[in-house]
Amino acid sequence: MNHTTSVFRLLLTLLLLLTCSQGAWAAGADGDTHIDAVLSVDVSTSMNESDVNKVSYEAMKMFVDMSSVQGDKIGVVAYTDQVLREKALLKMNSVSDKQDLKKFIDQLTRGPYTDIAVGVSEAVKVLESGSEQGHVPLIVLLTDGNNSLNAGKSQEQSDKVLSDAVKKAKDKGIPIYTIGLNADGQLNKDALERISNETNGKLFVTSSADDLPQILSEIYASHLKLKVVPLTGITANGDFQEVAVQIPNSSVQEANISIMSAKPVEVKLFNPAGQEQAIPSDQIVYSTSNAYSLIKILNPAQGDWKLKVKGVPKEKIDINLIYNYDLQVSMELSSSISYRPGDTVPVKAYLQSNGQKATDAELYKNAKSTLIVTDLDTKKTQEVPLAVSAQSFEGSMKIADAHDYSLKVKVENANFVKESAAATISAKSGAKAPETGTGTSEEPKINWAVTGGSIAGALILIAALLYALSVWKKANKGFVGQFVIEIKDEDTGERTTPQYKKLNAFKGKFQLHQLLQLAPEFAETQTIIFRPGAGDTVALFNESGCVIEKGGRVFDAAKGKELKSGDRIRITLQNVNKSISLEYIK
Incomplete structure (x- = not known):
């Protein structure tokens, strides 16, 4: 099949999708299963008094432990008046990934001076460069809220940088949760409260690690729209x-x-069957620290489990539970092209689990569902209760004015709060498509809503053609230059002789695994992809669990990283104790 045929087949497929997209449409659920979190911690020497017991380190480690075993991404920024150490967003794919990150946290050291603006602005940058589409972003800032600037920087300069960073976080929908560390009673609560309030986060104050489980549980649950369930203490x-x-x-x-x-x-x-479970095991992760113990049960069987706890006599023990659900809300609306004041819009929603419609009646039994309607012209919001049945939530809204409206469905029970993605409808055209079979004898009128839809369809088709052509060009763009490859055995320190791999034989993209002659021990590099970049550059895309560094600094290339001539990177493999050095030269 030649390339021209491929392009036109793609166009034909897009055209069929356009012409067949009639009937009801659904507003899918938000992709809120995973998080992208940056833990930004003040490691200035002043924290020796504000955080004498290193509560901040315990908080970060507990947050790591509470994150999902697979899929969540976590980064760390350790700052004074500059960034001392940093971990770019790394995907947690195993227990060992979490152990490595907690080890990094334990090795953080302190330095002079403090500038909160550095911690906030760098955390925002880390999220900008490494956040994954569909993940829910957040920042956890741990500090006493006080600046101690060196002679080369004024408070006004710091305030300006902080204000810009907070505004950027707000604009991008990144809440900042602040944990104020107050062991010496010198907390600047007002400064931290402003940061959290302006970004729709929340401030927590503590001087003791005893508070951490409740604080971290609340942050984790609030951000993922879950609920903390207190168990019997x-x-x-x-x-x-x-x-x-x-x-x-x-x-x-x-x-x-x-x-x-x-x-x-x-x-x-x-x-629930009364069988004692091995701790830890494949299905149970057990983490302990100076301040907490955490049990994570993966895909637990439905029913009544029993936890038995043995502690030091007279010690008070608090226990909390958070359920992490593979659960989303999907909303269905009518496919009407336009509405007008007085029309009733029917709404139906249901729960999805693992990509399929949830059929467990218990999920619906004690749930409360609400349609949240926002008038986009007046910015006013109203909530309309929906009726709950065995496997759906149903109701309707009546359009009051010729405005645009945003609709989404919220479902809540004792353990979670979930919302569908928002959908927008318009009542500004004031006309609806004509009813079929009315038998009217009036002179036909132009239905501008339908005509507009046809024009929109034509524009979409043209856009699809241009897109397909760009895809074809991209898929056939060549490479220039070559890679110099060295492989190091981290156990013995031995290095291979540098190998020079010319890239002009590849078109569109290639895998690192191909440069390594498809050796089975390097199979994990199949998802490290190279594409032609702008000019004479190469774009690197990392979809593997490998850690990539440039100049000793870890970076996330999930969305692409440009390599210019002379750039040298180091890739640490996960499945074998080896690393690969790549230098790109023209």
């Missing part, structure tokens, strides 16, 4: 004491049980 007596843990339905992806005790605890866990 206990006062330890030296024996195992039983606490009930209910898994309400089969859509629970992870159950996170946080156990707060200033002294060590022992735990046992029993499934």
Whole structure:
């Protein structure tokens, strides 16, 4: 098949999709399963008093432990009046990934001076460069809120940088949750409150690690629209004491049980069949620290589990539970081209789990559903209750004015709050498509709504043609230059002889694995992709779990990273203890 035929087949497919897209349409669920989080921590020497017990380090490690076993991305910024150390957003794909990140946190050191603007602005930059589409972004800022600037920087300069960074976070929908560390009573609460309020985050104040489970649970739950479920707390007596843990339905992806005790605890866990579970195991992750213990049950069976906790006598132990659901809300609306004041818009919504319509009646049984309608002209919002049935939520809204409206469905029960993606409808045209079979004898009138739709369809088709041509050109663009490749065995320190790989034989894209002669031990490099860049550059796209560094600094290339002639990068493999050095030369 030649390239021209391929282009026209693509166009034909797009045309068929356009002409067949009649009937009801759905506003899909928000992709809120995973998060992209940057933990920005003040590591100035002043924290020796404000954070004498390194509560900030414990908080960051607990946040890492609470994140999903696979899929969440977390980065770290350690700052004074400059960035001392940094980890770009890294995807958590295993328990060992979390252990590596927590080890990095434990190795952070302190330095002189403080400038909160540095911590906030750098965290925003990390999210801008590495955030993944569909993930929910956030920043957790840990500091006492006080600046200590060196002689070369004024407070006015710092305030300007901070104001710009906060505005950028707000514009991009990035909430900043601040944890104010107040061991010495010198917390600048007002400064932290402004940062959180302006970005729709929240301020928490603590001087003790005892508060961390509740704080981190609330941040994690609030951001993912989950709810913290307090379990029965206990006062330890030296024996195992039983606490009930209910898994309400089969859509629970992870159950996170946080156990707060200033002294060590022992735990046992029993499934609904009464069988004791090995801790840890393939399905149960167990993390401990100086301030907390965390049990994460993966894909737990529905039913009543039993947790048994043994603590030091008279020690008060608090226990909380957060369910992480593989659950979204999908909303369906009529496909009417236009509406007018007085029209009734029917709405139907349902829950989805694992990409399929959820059929578990228990999910709907105690749920409350609301249609949230925002008049985009007046900015006023109203909530319309929806009726709940065994497998859906149904209702309608009546259009009051010739305005544009945004609609979304919220579903809430004791364990979660979920919202559908928003959909927009318009009542400004004031005309609807004519009814069929009316038998009217009036002279036909032009339906500008339909005509406009036809014009829009033609424009879409033209855009599709241009897009297809650009895709074809991109797929056939060649490369220039070559890569110099060296492979280092991290166990022995031995390096291979540099190999020179010319790139002019490739078109459109190629895998790093191809440059490595498809060696099986380097199979994980199949998802490290190179494409032609602007001018004589190469664009690197990393979809693997490998860590890539340039100049000793880790960067995220999920959305592409340009390599110019002379650039040298280092790729650390995950499945074998080897690293690959690449230098691009023309």
